[in-house]
Amino acid sequence: MLYSKLLGKSKKTIANYDSTNARLLEQGGFVSKTMSGVYTYLLLGQRVLNKIEQIIREEMDTIGQEILMPSLSPKSLWEQTGRITKIDALFKVLGANELSLKKNSAEYILNPTHEEILMPIAKQYFSSYKDFPFAIYQIQWKFRNEPRAKSGLMRGREFRMKDLYSFHTSEEDFKIYYEHSKKVYFRVFERLGLEKDTVICMASGGVFTDDFSHEFQTKCETGEDTIFYVKSKNLYYNKEVAPSQAPKVIYKEEKELPRKDVEGKGIIRVEELAEFLRIPVEKTTKTLLFETEKGEVIAAGVRGGYDINEEKLRKIVGCKILKLATPETVKKVTKAEVGYAGLLDLPKTVKIFMDESMDNRINFEMGANKTHYHSMNVNFGKDLPKPKIFYDFKLAEKGDAYPETGEEYVVFKAAEVGNIFPLGTRFADDFDYTYTDQQGKRKKIYMGCYGIGPSRIMGVLVEKFHDERGIVWPEPVAPFKYHLIGLDLKDQKIKKHAFEIYKLLTTNYKLEVLFDDREDVSAGEKFSDADLIGIPHRLVVSRRTGDKVEYKKRSSKEAKLVNLDEIQ
């Protein structure tokens, strides 16, 4: 490819970007932002994306068969699982103007995932125990209604996804496949140069299962996720599910004081409150009220400085849906305006749950259940019965310990590069999809789903592999293998020679070469463009290189003259 002809030449600066990967990819001419979270892949970017997808395809072919599902689907499929009202990123499609609506006023779904599309197809073809297990995958666009797409290619409204679905006759069979899939995923990350910094991490199973799902997380300072690592056990948790034990607070020689209610109108955030009351933050208490799907009201308290992890709490409460109580319920139950709830003197119908971070405190604060008032010097036994059990339903924070061993977590930022989910029998049930066993009986089907986002990985690769001068692509996904730079090209002899070398490399050696053939650009500019674009091997031909070429790796500083036949 001649660089002079490339749509997507390097830019010195760009105006708006939301992340390092967006900046470098746009500056280097890999992508062009069409709108927030929606990118056009220019030739360079399209080549990187294709290479990432081809690596994923080759590995997935060892465990599944490729198909290609559409982006549009009828609403009826999504009604069948109920997800039409539940997925908060769901897009629909309909005629955009009067002419179009007059032709056809129907509405369709723009698929954010493809379980609903695949179920009726699988059901058509595979229903005997002999057909199982099987696994189907595709590499296709996905669409999600992200409010503010950010992080460049790491989170988009429209993005590429490899999604694989496995089907099994038993949970045991599913688990064997699931464990094997982790190995296949690591082969992908190995080929992408990410394996050393990528870990398997427990994450939420979402609404489908109480089991964990597993995320493949690559250590990355600009990643969106926070990982909690238990060194002694070599276990990784996503912050959202990490079990946690708060650092103990010790009050030497402090005596229990009598409770008193203090007026503090509008002082609701714990930091403000601690300052106002002149107490440490950990003496404050955050109380939230929730309602279950059965209409029960739950009061939950954590020590100031923590947030409640609703998913952890839901599992403890043992309900299906847990949502924040409405202001009306809060007022009814606490007899106070929202913001002053505590665990004191609540009606008996309200079940109280306390996080373990609340334990071991003396003279702590708590909402007084009285508008504008906060109770100080609350103590267990005296003001509030000490619960039989303290739970763990807070969102883990840096500094917390892993409860089982008591060791402090190692905490780091990471970017998700893949995830795998046990789906249980849920989707098969929704589509009344069963298999017939050897005795002719209909039995339940167990499923898993397995995602990797090629466009997201492209973003993560840039976040991981760049320096102050630009991108440093891992060789297997680089848009070209060689970046040939021609200098002194206004000299027709040199120009002819440079083009001959380009032809030799591409036609005879069959190498992928980007040739910077621009005549009106300085050597410095060409070198800095090459560094920005990040192709692994740089070659320079100039007045000074004679019948050799200058060779330099993007990742090293040393350049040397080499013979052409040393290049391959």
Place this chain on the structure above:
Amino acid sequence: MLYSKLLGKSKKTIANYDSTNARLLEQGGFVSKTMSGVYTYLLLGQRVLNKIEQIIREEMDTIGQEILMPSLSPKSLWEQTGRITKIDALFKVLGANELSLKKNSAEYILNPTHEEILMPIAKQYFSSYKDFPFAIYQIQWKFRNEPRAKSGLMRGREFRMKDLYSFHTSEEDFKIYYEHSKKVYFRVFERLGLEKDTVICMASGGVFTDDFSHEFQTKCETGEDTIFYVKSKNLYYNKEVAPSQAPKVIYKEEKELPRKDVEGKGIIRVEELAEFLRIPVEKTTKTLLFETEKGEVIAAGVRGGYDINEEKLRKIVGCKILKLATPETVKKVTKAEVGYAGLLDLPKTVKIFMDESMDNRINFEMGANKTHYHSMNVNFGKDLPKPKIFYDFKLAEKGDAYPETGEEYVVFKAAEVGNIFPLGTRFADDFDYTYTDQQGKRKKIYMGCYGIGPSRIMGVLVEKFHDERGIVWPEPVAPFKYHLIGLDLKDQKIKKHAFEIYKLLTTNYKLEVLFDDREDVSAGEKFSDADLIGIPHRLVVSRRTGDKVEYKKRSSKEAKLVNLDEIQ
């Protein structure tokens, strides 16, 4: 690939299909219909599609550079060209439920074509005369709000498209590229096995240009288009633009009779009217009233049996927009209810246009411009002034002649497999995209666009290449090269042998093989499945084939025993 594991095994019959290609592709397990006009490509279909796209890609790489544009775009881009209200197939995208709308209530366009997306990108990078000409292409999904998608893969709501856009500094330069693109297109059709039956045909330039566009049309009885061929000139016209001359009607010794008005309430269609009045259809006249963008009213008449081609008429009238007059206008102008309009006694403000098919008639019929009445025995000179010019604005019909030579058209059905359009300066103008010439002056940019639909081509290939037993794929796009059929596989020795051959072919010979390894299926069923699927080369291994295999081409009837090393 083991056939026993394939998602998408052959079906004896399928319930609903709209075309031969839909039936054979669904029966053969290539696709599964997700909804009308929206298909899932199963492994076999996905492989065919990929091969078609790879052929297109290789040829397009000789004349353009590949990028990948998104499916979502902001409305603002479509407002810039005004096409947001004009494209009658335009889809928009927005949150599908309350949760989603609450997160983000914005609306986007789901792209049916990509001029609007490419213009701002091209403008960013190429603006000097030195950068021109250039051409950019992609292979991507397109979405169109088709009311009733039919014809299987030949017309979908969601389909694959290769769209290339070329940019030029002058119309002359554009034309050189445009002519060259035709040759490149024919290389594609040659590789697909379609070149012999494919012709370049003049078609409507749409709203962008008064020039013709060009369609690549493959002769095909089930095609959606009708082509008019001028043999002596070797010219092809799409019916929608074919110039036409109606067969002359000769009235031997018929004398002109006095006009009379006959009551015929509700008799409006010309066939009914001819029967009612006991005259031949060609003596009836169809009159339609139109309004231009300036509010002028036009009356246009053609002989019964023809329809008016509004696009031809628009060019003759010389206006930008021509639309059927509203019922109110018809009543005002003709002083009669709709359905009884004629060219007699119209107000002077109404411009009258007559098609050449109206000429040479005696005692013809015409609406009387009087509710429920038809005028009979109308004659030029007496009842109606003979116009100075008769035009050609009818939709050509079989039997018509090419006006220039007077020869009758050869008419045939065809399926569009590609189209190329001169776009003029329209899109560049809308985006204020110009280039700077050698003198530093800003000049207009001329563009062309060039489409081929890979999924549509897959449908056309099936329409063209099938027999009563199934599909007969051209070798370059067949999903596999060899279909290996194992018989007598319940015999473990034969089974082992068959698997060894499969391994030899795939691992040693690196051939693409679909291996029918099913044990519980009869030979007859396997052969008929192989015929249905249409892989070019069939191999059979059975108790009777010994150390050889039976070889048969899908397109021939003869089978013969061959040595394994003869296969490659």
